[in-house]
Structure formats: C-alpha cells, structure tokens
Amino acid sequence: MNPHAKLICTVSLIMGTSITISSNHWILAWTGLEINTLAIIPLISKSHHPRAIEATIKYFLTQSTASALILFSSMTNAWSTGQWDITQLNHPTSCLMLTMAIAIKLGLVPFHFWFPEVLQGSSLITALLLSTLMKLPPITLLLLTSQSLNTTLLTLLAIASTLIGGWMGLNQTQTRKILAFSSISHLGWMIMIISYNPQLTILTFILYTIMTSTVFLSLAQIKVLKLSTMLISWTKTPMLNATVMLTLLSLAGLPPLTGFMPKWLIIQELTKQEMTPMATIITMLSLLSLFFYLRLAYHSTITLPPNSSNHMKLWRTNKTLNTPTAILTALSTTLLPLSPLIITML
Amino acid sequence: MSPLHFSFYSAFTFSSLGLAFHRTHLISALLCLESMMLSMFIPLSIWPVENQTPSFALVPILMLAFSACETGTGLAMLVASARTHGSDHLHNLNLLQC
Numbered sequence: 001m002n003p004h005a006k007l008i009c010t011v012s013l014i015m016g017t018s019i020t021i022s023s024n025h026w027i028l029a030w031t032g033l034e035i036n037t038l039a040i041i042p043l044i045s046k047s048h049h050p051r052a053i054e055a056t057i058k059y060f061l062t063q064s065t066a067s068a069l070i071l072f073s074s075m076t077n078a079w080s081t082g083q084w085d086i087t088q089l090n091h092p093t094s095c096l097m098l099t100m101a102i103a104i105k106l107g108l109v110p111f112h113f114w115f116p117e118v119l120q121g122s123s124l125i126t127a128l129l130l131s132t133l134m135k136l137p138p139i140t141l142l143l144l145t146s147q148s149l150n151t152t153l154l155t156l157l158a159i160a161s162t163l164i165g166g167w168m169g170l171n172q173t174q175t176r177k178i179l180a181f182s183s184i185s186h187l188g189w190m191i192m193i194i195s196y197n198p199q200l201t202i203l204t205f206i207l208y209t210i211m212t213s214t215v216f217l218s219l220a221q222i223k224v225l226k227l228s229t230m231l232i233s234w235t236k237t238p239m240l241n242a243t244v245m246l247t248l249l250s251l252a253g254l255p256p257l258t259g260f261m262p263k264w265l266i267i268q269e270l271t272k273q274e275m276t277p278m279a280t281i282i283t284m285l286s287l288l289s290l291f292f293y294l295r296l297a298y299h300s301t302i303t304l305p306p307n308s309s310n311h312m313k314l315w316r317t318n319k320t321l322n323t324p325t326a327i328l329t330a331l332s333t334t335l336l337p338l339s340p341l342i343i344t345m346l
Numbered sequence: 347m348s349p350l351h352f353s354f355y356s357a358f359t360f361s362s363l364g365l366a367f368h369r370t371h372l373i374s375a376l377l378c379l380e381s382m383m384l385s386m387f388i389p390l391s392i393w394p395v396e397n398q399t400p401s402f403a404l405v406p407i408l409m410l411a412f413s414a415c416e417t418g419t420g421l422a423m424l425v426a427s428a429r430t431h432g433s434d435h436l437h438n439l440n441l442l443q444c
Contacts, residue, residue, distance in 0.1 A: 027405050034412045041419055050430040054439045057423045061375055064416055065365060068382045071409070072358050075389055079351050082397070117442040 001046045012039035013133060020137035026074035026084045030067060033105075033137055037063045040134065044122045055121025059130075062104055062114045069101035070141070089145045098141075099149055099157075105138040106187055107180075109160040116168075116180040124225075127176050128216035131183045132209045139190065139205055143198050151195045159281055161188030166288025173227045175219055178292055182251060183212065185289045192282055193266045196273050199346040204262035207335070211259055214247045214328040221322055230296065231305040243329045245297040250332050252293040253286060258335040265343070350392075357385035372427060372434035376420040383413035 012035055020032030037060070045056040077094035078084050089095060100111075107115035119127045142149070165185025172178045186208045194201045218240055219225075222233045234241045250257035263286070270279040335342070365378035387406055394402040424434050431438040 027408070031408065031412065034416065038415055038419055041423075045423075045426065048426075048430070051441050053423070053426045053430045054441055057372065057427055057439060058442075060420060060423055061365075061379075064379050064420070065362070065382075068358075068379065068386065069362070071386055072382075075386065076355070078393070079389075120442050 001042075005042060009039045009043050012036075013129070017133060017137055021140040024086055026071070026078075026086055029086060029137075029141060030071050030074070033063075033067050033070065036134060036137060037067065040126075040129065043126050043129065044118070046126075047123065049121075051121040053121075055118045058114045058121075059118045062111070066101045066104035069097055069104070073097035073101060086141065086144045087147075089148050095145070095149050096153070098145060099153055102138045102142050103157055106135055107184055108157050108187055108191060109164040109184065112161070112164060112184050115184060116172075116177045119176045119180040120174055122176075124176065124216055124220040127179070128213060128220075131179065131212050131216070135183075135187070135205070139201065142191075142194060143201060146194045146198050146201075149195060154191050154195055155275075155278060158188045158190075158192035159278065159285070161185060161191065162282050162285040163188075163288075166285050166291075169289055169292045172292070175224055175226060175230070175296070178296065179212065179215060182289055182293070183208075185286060186212075186251075189262065189266060189282065189286070192278070193269055196275075197269045200262065200265055200269055203342065203346055204266065207258055207262050207332075210328055211247060211251045211332040214325065214332045215244065215251065217322070217325040217328065218244045218247065221320070221325065227296070227299050228305075230299045231303065233300065240325075241300050243333070245301045246333045247329060248293045248297045248300075252290045254290075256336060257333050258331070261336055261339045261342070265339075351389075354385055354389045358382055361385055368436070370435060370437075372424055372436060375436075376417065376424065379420065380413070380417050383409070383416075387413075 016032045016035030016039060018032070019035065020029050023029045023032065041056055041060055044059060045052050073094040074084060074089075076097070077089050077091045080091045080094075081088065089098065102108075104111040119130060122130065162185045165181045165183075165188060169178055169181030169185075172181065186204070190201045190204045190208070193204070222236050222240060222244075224230050224233050246257065250259035253259045253263045263283070267279045267283060270276070270282075361378050361381040365375055365382065368374045368378060387410055390406040390409055393405075394400055427434050427439070
C-alpha cells in the first residue's frame with residue numbers, strides 16, 4: 001500500500017480513537033467512531049482480493065448501522081432529558097438501543113456474524129487492529145454508561161458470547177477465525193462484569209489486548225494462516241513456537257500465566273455480588289475455548305507432521321529481531337505475580 | 347412523545363427495518379443507511395432552534411459531512427464488489443463462510 005495512504009489511515013485511526021475515548025458529548029463520540037470506520041476500510045481492502053472486498057463490505061455495513069443507532073439513541077435521550085452528556089444516559093429506550101448498538105460494534109452475540117468473516121478476509125496485522133484497537137472506543141462508551149444499562153441484558157449477552165465463541169471456534173482450522181471466536185468469548189467475560197466493577201473490565205481489556213497482540217504478531221512473523229501451516233512452523237523460529245504455546249495457554253486462562261488474572265478476579269467479584277450460578281456457567285463455557293487453544297498449542301509444539309526428513313529444516317535467511325513481540329510475550333505470560341500491584345493501580 | 351418526535355422516530359425505525367430486511371442488492375442497503383442519516387439530520391437541525399442554543403448549530407453540518415463521507419465509501423465498496431464479484435448481489439458475498 002502507498003506509504004502516504006497508510007500513514008493517513010493509521011494516524012486517523014489513532015485520532016478517531018482518541019476523540020471517542022476523551023469525549024463528553026455524544027456527537028463527538030459519534031464523530032470519533034465514524035473516523036475510525038472510515039480509516040480502517042482502506043486497510044482491510046488494501047489487497048483488493050475478492051475476500052478482502054467482501055470483508056470490507058460486511059464491516060462497513062455493520063459498523064455504519066451501529067454508529068447510526070448510537071446517534072439515534074443519544075438523540076432520543078436528548079429529547080427526553082435535554083442534554084447530551086455521555087454519563088447521563090437515563091432514558092430506558094436509549095439505554096437498550098445503545099446496548100444493542102455497542103453489541104453490534106463489538107461483535108457480541110447475537111450480532112457476531114460479521115466478525116469471523118471480516119477477520120478472515122483481512123491480513124494478520126489488520127486483523128490485530130480490528131481485534132484490539134477498534135474495540136477500545138465502544139468499550140469506553142459502555143464503561144461510561146455502565147451504571148444505567150440493564151444488567152440482565154448484559155449478563156445474557158455475556159453468557160451467549162462465551163457460549164458461541166467457545167462452541168463455534170471448535171470446528172475452525174483457519175487461525176484468524178479461531179482468534180475471532182477467542183475474541184468474542186473474551187468480550188463476553190468483559191461484558192459480564194461491567195455493571196458490577198467496571199475497573200475489572202478495563203483490566204480484562206488491557207490484558208486481552210496484550211495477549212491477542214502477542215499471538216497475532218507471532219503468527220504474522222511465522223506467517224501461519226491455518227492449522228496445517230502451524231505444524232511445520234517450528235522450523236522457522238523454534239523459540240517463537242514455544243512462546244506461542246505459552247501465550248495461547250495464557251489466553252485460555254491457565255493459572256501460572258497472566259490470562260488467569262482477569263478470570264479469577266471476575267469470578268471473585270461475581271461471587272461477592274451473589275451471582276455464583278453465573279460465575280459457574282461462564283467458567284464452564286470457557287472450557288470450550290480451552291479446547292481450541294490447546295489444539296493450537298498442540299499443533300505448534302507437540303506433534304510433527306509426517307514429512308520426509310529433508311523438509312524438516314527450512315533455509316533461514318533473514319533473522320529479524322522483533323522487539324515488540326518479545327516485550328508483549330513477556331508481559332502476557334509473567335504478569336500474574338504482580339496482580340496485587342495491578343489491582344491497586346486500577 | 348410529540349407528533350414531531352414520533353415522525354422522526356418512525357422515519358428512523360422504518361429506514362433501519364429496510365436496512366435489516368434488504369435482500370438482493372447492496373445499493374438498497376446503502377440507500378437505507380443514507381435515509382437513516384437523513385432522518386437524523388432534521389432533529390439535529392431543530393434542536394438549536396427549539397432549545398435556543400446557537401452553539402449547537404454546527405452539528406447538523408458536521409453530521410451531514412460525515413454521512414456524506416460514509417456514503418462515498420459505501421459507493422466505492424459497491425464499485426469494488428462489482429469489480430471482484432461481478433455484481434452487487436448480496437448472495438454473491440459467500441467466499442468467507444465458516
């Protein structure tokens with residue numbers, strides 16, 4: 001892609017995100033969301049492949065609908081309360097419409113159908129941007145209005161997202177779709193706790209961003225797009241395969257790794273709020289996603305494909321030093337002992 | 347709800363139903379999206395008049411500018427789908443199924 005166009009798109013993404021997360025007025029928040037949508041469309045469609053164009057069309061239609069719904073819900077609230085403050089969203093119809101619009105934006109069930117297909121149609125780095133940076137403005141809006149939103153609806157969306165994210169990820173062989181469903185189930189965890197303790201949502205989002213960025217950057221370095229490529233990727237960078245395994249297990253939420261921290265704190269908070277059946281249900285449902293993380297980890301480190309021995313060593317001509325991946329890997333596997341510090345920082 | 351607010355509410359609702367139930371062409375989805383934006387423009391224009399806040403008078407123009415950009419992007423996607431898939435039929439967008 002033309003470097004100038006790429007620069008404009010990237011700077012617009014950062015600007016749109018900054019506008020939305022720092023706004024007090026609904027119109028400014030809507031403006032930031034529109035800038036984000038417009039800026040990422042050239043990034044998704046840059047390869048002009050039919051799949052990329054299809055992904056762009058699906059992304060554009062869903063995100064524009066959601067932005068229009070957000071504007072309409074803020075207008076309805078302004079008619080009844082006379083102000084446009086984001087934190088003062090009090091009209092019940094506005095709250096319902098806003099929840100549905102943010103669910104469309106984030107890819108929560110039952111509005112998740114666009115997300116795996118859009119991630120599949122874009123390159124790995126664009127998929128990283130779609131999973132992490134584009135989730136930040138809608139989650140910010142949800143955090144600002146979390147006091148007035150219907151708790152039952154949010155709990156329902158959360159449990160359905162964890163269920164569908166885990167269940168539909170089981171049959172996937174393309175890594176981008178697997179990561180899409182993992183993203184959907186992590187969003188379910190984030191939405192579960194938002195009406196009880198919004199700081200845990202912020203913590204879950206930050207840790208989810210770190211872990212997902214690590215996986216995407218590692219997969220982009222070894223260019224793994226499907227499970228069968230994962231089997232032979234150990235020849236390219238053996239160390240990276242080991243760290244990919246640890247990061248995937250961290251995403252699954254296994255204890256000595258970082259991914260356990262948000263799950264543990266969310267279950268603790270849900271139990272304090274007398275929501276123990278919900279905590280049990282959502283924990284059991286995340287076992288489904290554990291299966292496909294384990295399968296990815298298994299394919300990357302424990303098995304060997306039935307190739308002849310001269311396929312086992314690839315020519316390694318360019319050994320690139322990838323500092324961001326290294327830093328993010330260290331963060332996404334070793335932050336659990338620091339959880340008392342992190343809790344006090346939020 | 348006053349009759350005026352009810353008319354804007356129903357205009358937006360019908361446009362969004364048209365967007366949800368479009369069946370054949372991408373361009374009908376883009377038209378419904380544009381009509382949703384148009385039905386938001388008029389309430390935003392009336393707001394500074396009925397609430398005597400002239401500082402809000404720029405907002406409908408801003409909204410119109412962004413919705414025009416969005417429509418332009420949608421039309422570019424229409425042309426791109428005509429190049430890659432041959433037409434703007436929505437049932438042709440099936441390359442990325444699970």
